Structures are given as structure tokens and as C-alpha cells.
Amino acid sequence: MSLDRATMDERVPRDFETLRTTILERRESLPKRIAQIAAHALDNPDDIAFGTAASIAASAGVQPSTLIRFAQQLGFDGFTSLQQVFRERLRERNSSYDERLQALRAKAEGGAGHRAIFDGFVAAASTSLNDISRTLDEAHLEDAISLLAKAETIYVLAKRRSYPVASYIAYALGKLKIRNQLIESAAGLNAEMIGFATPADAVIAISFSPYAPATIEEARSISEQGVPIVAITDSSFSPLAQFAKVWFEVAEADFAGFRSLSATMALAMALTVGVGEKRRDTSRKRKA
Amino acid sequence: MSLDRATMDERVPRDFETLRTTILERRESLPKRIAQIAAHALDNPDDIAFGTAASIAASAGVQPSTLIRFAQQLGFDGFTSLQQVFRERLRERNSSYDERLQALRAKAEGGAGHRAIFDGFVAAASTSLNDISRTLDEAHLEDAISLLAKAETIYVLAKRRSYPVASYIAYALGKLKIRNQLIESAAGLNAEMIGFATPADAVIAISFSPYAPATIEEARSISEQGVPIVAITDSSFSPLAQFAKVWFEVAEADFAGFRSLSATMALAMALTVGVGEKRRDTSRKRKA
DNA sequence: TATGTATTGGAATTATTATTTCATATTCCC
DNA sequence: GGGAATATGAAATAATAATTCCAATACATA
Incomplete structure (x- = not known):
């Protein structure tokens, strides 16, 4: 019997993902009790990793022998080697x-x-x-949100690599019905647009090394008009930091020459939604 | 003996951090072999969680009995209950x-x-x-990259929420010197732009529910011209899927009414850089 | 419905693993 | 340096857990 299986299906899943896929593929063709364990295993992988055959079987509502049959059906030579895969998974996940x-x-x-x-x-x-959720300064977050919540119009300023973030901010602000203006270069009218900003407005500026000269230039000129700036950038030496009332340092990991945007995105969304909430709170208080 | 200890030090560490602190406090006063295990335990917590008394003892260079004495010295009633703490730690960390x-x-x-x-x-x-790295279909990825690598011009099509991703793709393709065209609505010339595309080109289209009608319309008309489409969308019922040669299903979690873009971004970057690599390989082969 | 096959439950068996014990070594104090 | 207290090593033992086996049951097929 086990010889047949070995002949038909040589490859035993060595990692959790493969195992998971294998189980899902066969799901239909499994006997009732075995299927019961399969479901339990995928739902409670930690239990499989740490439990004993008896305890797992009990909590899945089957006999220990069934558990072993399940393992063997997958090509393992016993419960113990099946368990190894579940343990390996926890190790992996944990490795930094x-x-x-x-x-x-x-x-x-x-x-x-x-x-x-x-x-x-x-x-x-x-x-x-991981990095940003460790390093984010909560006080800065509060400051930035307060500052932006008071603005009549929020200007969003970013070029090149940071531009996708800016466009998402603009989209989200729009959905929250918060007046905003994305400063794009397409029409070449940036200088004029910036000219409209007043100290009652505010800016979110995003720029990472190598800093787009246009962004820096625009940030300078807008700050000279007395418009407060919230900056997201990558180091305290960033030229953006000097113009900003509040600034965040975000270190993005890179791969194959392109940096991630996920941390910046998360921060950007927190700012946006934070402003939305703060405005709701404020207007509620005013009514009362 | 054990009575004395129980009197002096009633509380047994229940969680890893407390245990860690306790060990570090007593470090100086521990006998040599016990200290040896203590160090090993803090350095290789995973080994303690998964190993057997014998295997751990061996890899720490002591006898199993010493390991048990170590556990008892900390107030546990045996190795097994000490091990529980190390296992609990992995569970916690991993809580989904x-x-x-x-x-x-x-x-x-x-x-x-x-x-x-x-x-x-x-x-x-x-x-x-997490989700996407579990569910991504590798074959689809290969297909999509092959398809895009052959294109003369890659058109990038996305509106609203997906637009940030499109703009990042366009930026990355540009840096990799891959001819591309981002289809924006600003100038209102989309129809004309799309008209230039031929079957020798290709499209990356991104759209999530609720699907922007303009994106769907543009995707339809471009596919009718025989231009192959790679789609990123959120379900098999997506109208985009029917026009696409290859499509990816990406489920983004949402928070406060806004969905994450991180999974889509990762996929987008993999496609972009993948195409870049594939082209390098192909041109190298041609030369040879 | 009868018959063979696959599945299941539960106890018996075997294996592995934790713990204890005891002889020996080391350390510390007088 | 002698003696008690403590620490260590190694093997014996006890406990626990995995696996196997066989009878009973369900299931499909003719």
C-alpha cells in the first residue's frame, strides 16, 4: 500500500504552503474523518505545531489513528514528520x-x-x-493632524517616486470631502497654483533622496508665503525638513533598485483619515 | 528544598518576558552548567520551544538532567512547563x-x-x-511577464483608487527605459491615445470594485483592437477579467473605509522589474 | 440484497522522552 | 586540609506519546 503511494506520488510537501495547496486540492476526494482533520489543521496550524497526536485528535473530534492516516495519506511516514512542517512554519515566520x-x-x-x-x-x-510602526512618533502624528485639520485647503506636493502617494492622498481627501489641491506638473502652472495658497491653508509635501529639485523649490516658495508644511521624507538632513513645521522620517526598504511605498502609504492614509476624524469632532463640538 | 524555594519565590514566570528578566537577574548567581543553559535558552528560544530535553541539552553541551534542574530552579516543576512558556511566545507572536x-x-x-x-x-x-504571497499564482506571473516583455509599448490603465499604482508602474518602467504610456484623463484624449495601440503592444489594467466605468470601457475598446491585456483586479467576476489574457486576483484588506494598496503595489513592481529582467535576458541571447 | 472494499474506532504495542536516582566531582567555609 | 554543602554526569526508571493492529462499520457495485 505505502509502496503504491510512494510510486504514484513521490513528492512529500516540505513546506507549509505546498502542504496547504496539496490539502486544498485533495479536499474533495478525502474521506469524512480525514477531511475533518484536514480542515482542523488548516484552521489551527498552531495547535498542530505544538499539540500531541492525542490532544489534536481530541480537539478535531477524531481518533489519533485517523490523524496518522491523514499524515500518511499526504505521503509523510507518520504524524511526527507532518508536525515538522507545521513547526518549521512557525520558525520561518519568526525569523526576522x-x-x-x-x-x-x-x-x-x-x-x-x-x-x-x-x-x-x-x-x-x-x-x-515593521520599521515605521516601531519608529513613528505619536506626538508628531497628533501635531500634523491638528495642523492639517485647521487648513482651508490642503495642498499635496510630490514628484516622481513619491507622486503615487500624493495621488492617493488627493483621492482619499476627495472622498472625505476635504478641499485639496494636488500640485501636478502636467499643465506647467505650478507656480500660479502655489501662489493661491495662504497661511490659512496647509501643505503635505513628500520627497525622498534624491530629492526632486522642483519639489524642494516649490516647498521653499510656499513656506515663504507662510503656509505651514507637513513633510514626509527620509532623513533629518532632507532639504524638506527645514521648511516643515512637522516632519516624519520614513525609512523604506528597497528591492531591485525600487523602494517600497508601503510605509509612506500607511502614514499618508493615517494623516488623511485622521484629519477627517478631527474635523468631524470639531464640527460636532461647535454645534453643541 | 523545593519547599524553601516555593516560600522565597512564589511567582513562576508565566510569560517569556518575565522569564527573560528573571534569568538575567540571576545570571551571576547561577552554577556554571545552569548558566550555560540559561544563555543557550535566551539565544535560541526557538530550539527550546521545539526540541526535546535531550536534543536541547546536547546542543547546549550539558546533560538533560541539568536542563531539568534549570527549570526547577526557576520555579517550574519540570522541563515541560518551562517549555510551555517558550511555545506560548511563538503562538503570541504569530497570532494572526x-x-x-x-x-x-x-x-x-x-x-x-x-x-x-x-x-x-x-x-x-x-x-x-500575507494574503497575496499565499495566493499568487506563479504561472500567471510568468505568463504576464512574458506577454508584457514582448510589447513594443506598455499602456498603463487605471483610475481613481488604482491610479497611484498605475503612476508608480509608469515611473518604474520609465526608469528601466521601457517604453510606456500612462492613460490619464486630464487632457480628455484617452480615446485617441488608445487608438494608437496595436496588437504588438500590451496593456496593464488595474481596477477594483466599484469598477470605474471609464476603465472598463477603455479596456473593452483596447482589447477589441487585439491588444493583449494583463489585469489586476479583485474577483473573478470583475468585468476586467473577461477582457484580459492574464489576470490576477488581489484581495486587499481595508481599514476605515480605505483599502490598502500594498499587495497591488508589490505585484505591480514584480511585473515591472520582471519585464525589465526578461528583456535584458532576451537581448543578451540575441547577441550571442 | 449480497459481496468486496474502504473507512473508522479503540485498545495493544512500541517508541520516545522526561524525570529520578545515585555515585562522583567540585566548591566553599571553618 | 577536612568536611559539609552543592553541583554534575550517567544510567535507570517512569511517563507519555506515537504507531500498529484488528474488529466493526459504512459504502459502493454488481
């Missing part, structure tokens, strides 16, 4: 994203296919998110 | 992002300040990234 990123960079360098590139971008994004 | 996201949503609803909003967006982004 930085390490993973290193490994992925090397792999992609070595020309390991496009999946590796994709994984690299995912890892870069995750690293950036 | 989904759960965290739920908690954060509740917190933000309850008006728990702006930090909660920020954390929510970070969690939404992380969830989306």
Missing part, C-alpha cells in the same frame, strides 16, 4: 524579515525566477511597515 | 494579523486616538501582503 530580505535579494540576484522578485517586494514592504 | 486588525478596528471605532488609525493601516497592509 530583514534576514528574509537578504536571502531573497541574493536569490533574485542569482536569477531565481520571477517569484523571487515578487517575494522580494513583499518582504521589502513588510520590513518597511 | 487578522485578529490584530479586528482589534484595531474596534479600538479606532472607540475613538482611541490617531495612533490606532495608523496601526490599523499598517495592519491592513500587512494582512494584504
Whole structure:
């Protein structure tokens, strides 16, 4: 019996993802009790990693022997080797994203296919998110939101790599019915647009090294008009920082020459939604 | 003996951090072999979580009995209960992002300040990234990259919420010196622009529910011209899917009414850089 | 409905692993 | 330096857990 299986299906899933896929593929063709365990395993992977055959079987409502049959049906030689996969998963997940990123960079360098590139971008994004949620200064966030919430019009200023973030901010502000103006270069009328801004307005400016000269120039001129600036940039030496009332330092990990935007995006959205909330609160108080 | 200890030090560390602190406090006063294990335990917590008394003892260079004495010295009644703490730690750390996201949503609803909003967006982004790296179909990725790599010009089509992604793709393609055309609505000349596309070109189209009618319309007309389309969208029922040669289903988590873009971004970058690589490879082969 | 096949439950068996014990070594204090 | 207290190593033992086996049941097929 086990010989037959070995002949028919040589490859035993070594990693959790493969295992998961395999289980889902066979889902339909599995006997009732085995399917019951399969479902339980995918729903409670941690339990499989740490439990004993008896305890797992009990909490899945089957006999321990069924659990072993399940493992064998998947090509493992027993419950123990199946469990290894679930344990490995916890180890992996836990190994720091930085390490993973290193490994992925090397792999992609070595020309390991496009999946590796994709994984690299995912890892870069995750690293950036981890980083920012560790380093974000809550007081700065509050300050920035207060400042922006008071503005009549919020101007959004960003070029090149940062432009996607700016366009998302503009989209979100629009949906929240907050007056805003995205400063694009298409029509070449930036200088005039900026001219309309007054100290009652505010600016969100985003720029990373190498800083787009136009962004810096526009930030300077707008700050000279007395318009307060909230800046998102990548170091305290950034030329943007000197013009800003409040600024955030965001370190994005890069992969294959392109930096992630995920941390900047998360911050941008928090600012936007934060402003929306603050305005709601304020107008409610005014009515009362 | 054990009675004395129980009297002196009633509280047994239940969580990893307390345990860690306790160990570090006593570090000096521990016997040599016990200290050896203590160090090993703090350095390789995963090994303690998963190993057997014998295997851990071996890799720390001591006898199993010493490991048990170590556990008892800390107030546990044996190695097994010490191990529980190390296992609990892995469970905690791993408690799914989904759960965290739920908690954060509740917190933000309850008006728990702006930090909660920020954390929510970070969690939404992380969830989306986890999700996509589980579900991405590698074959689709390869197909899409092949298709795009052959194109003379890559057209990038997206509106509203998806537009930031499109603009980043356009930026990245530009840096990689890959001819591309972003279809914006600003000048109102989309129809004409689309008219230039031929079957030798290709399109990346991005749209999520509620689908921008303009995007769908443009996708239809461009596919009728025989231009192959790679679509990024959110379900198999998406109107985009029917026009596309290859399409990706990306499920983004949302927070406070705005969906994350991080998964879409990662996929977009993988496509872009993938195309860049593929072209380099192809031209190298041609020379040879 | 009868018959063969696949699935399941539960106890018996085997294996692995934690713990205890005891002899020996080391350390500390008088 | 002698003796008690403490620490360590190694093997024996106890506990726990995985696996196997077989009878009973469900299921499909003719």
C-alpha cells in the first residue's frame, strides 16, 4: 500500500504552503474523518505545531489513528514528520524579515525566477511597515493632524517616486470631502497654483533622496508665503525638513533598485483619515 | 528544598518576558552548567520551544538532567512547563494579523486616538501582503511577464483608487527605459491615445470594485483592437477579467473605509522589474 | 440484497522522552 | 586540609506519546 503511494506520488510537501495547496486540492476526494482533520489543521496550524497526536485528535473530534492516516495519506511516514512542517512554519515566520530580505535579494540576484522578485517586494514592504510602526512618533502624528485639520485647503506636493502617494492622498481627501489641491506638473502652472495658497491653508509635501529639485523649490516658495508644511521624507538632513513645521522620517526598504511605498502609504492614509476624524469632532463640538 | 524555594519565590514566570528578566537577574548567581543553559535558552528560544530535553541539552553541551534542574530552579516543576512558556511566545507572536486588525478596528471605532488609525493601516497592509504571497499564482506571473516583455509599448490603465499604482508602474518602467504610456484623463484624449495601440503592444489594467466605468470601457475598446491585456483586479467576476489574457486576483484588506494598496503595489513592481529582467535576458541571447 | 472494499474506532504495542536516582566531582567555609 | 554543602554526569526508571493492529462499520457495485 505505502509502496503504491510512494510510486504514484513521490513528492512529500516540505513546506507549509505546498502542504496547504496539496490539502486544498485533495479536499474533495478525502474521506469524512480525514477531511475533518484536514480542515482542523488548516484552521489551527498552531495547535498542530505544538499539540500531541492525542490532544489534536481530541480537539478535531477524531481518533489519533485517523490523524496518522491523514499524515500518511499526504505521503509523510507518520504524524511526527507532518508536525515538522507545521513547526518549521512557525520558525520561518519568526525569523526576522530583514534576514528574509537578504536571502531573497541574493536569490533574485542569482536569477531565481520571477517569484523571487515578487517575494522580494513583499518582504521589502513588510520590513518597511515593521520599521515605521516601531519608529513613528505619536506626538508628531497628533501635531500634523491638528495642523492639517485647521487648513482651508490642503495642498499635496510630490514628484516622481513619491507622486503615487500624493495621488492617493488627493483621492482619499476627495472622498472625505476635504478641499485639496494636488500640485501636478502636467499643465506647467505650478507656480500660479502655489501662489493661491495662504497661511490659512496647509501643505503635505513628500520627497525622498534624491530629492526632486522642483519639489524642494516649490516647498521653499510656499513656506515663504507662510503656509505651514507637513513633510514626509527620509532623513533629518532632507532639504524638506527645514521648511516643515512637522516632519516624519520614513525609512523604506528597497528591492531591485525600487523602494517600497508601503510605509509612506500607511502614514499618508493615517494623516488623511485622521484629519477627517478631527474635523468631524470639531464640527460636532461647535454645534453643541 | 523545593519547599524553601516555593516560600522565597512564589511567582513562576508565566510569560517569556518575565522569564527573560528573571534569568538575567540571576545570571551571576547561577552554577556554571545552569548558566550555560540559561544563555543557550535566551539565544535560541526557538530550539527550546521545539526540541526535546535531550536534543536541547546536547546542543547546549550539558546533560538533560541539568536542563531539568534549570527549570526547577526557576520555579517550574519540570522541563515541560518551562517549555510551555517558550511555545506560548511563538503562538503570541504569530497570532494572526487578522485578529490584530479586528482589534484595531474596534479600538479606532472607540475613538482611541490617531495612533490606532495608523496601526490599523499598517495592519491592513500587512494582512494584504500575507494574503497575496499565499495566493499568487506563479504561472500567471510568468505568463504576464512574458506577454508584457514582448510589447513594443506598455499602456498603463487605471483610475481613481488604482491610479497611484498605475503612476508608480509608469515611473518604474520609465526608469528601466521601457517604453510606456500612462492613460490619464486630464487632457480628455484617452480615446485617441488608445487608438494608437496595436496588437504588438500590451496593456496593464488595474481596477477594483466599484469598477470605474471609464476603465472598463477603455479596456473593452483596447482589447477589441487585439491588444493583449494583463489585469489586476479583485474577483473573478470583475468585468476586467473577461477582457484580459492574464489576470490576477488581489484581495486587499481595508481599514476605515480605505483599502490598502500594498499587495497591488508589490505585484505591480514584480511585473515591472520582471519585464525589465526578461528583456535584458532576451537581448543578451540575441547577441550571442 | 449480497459481496468486496474502504473507512473508522479503540485498545495493544512500541517508541520516545522526561524525570529520578545515585555515585562522583567540585566548591566553599571553618 | 577536612568536611559539609552543592553541583554534575550517567544510567535507570517512569511517563507519555506515537504507531500498529484488528474488529466493526459504512459504502459502493454488481
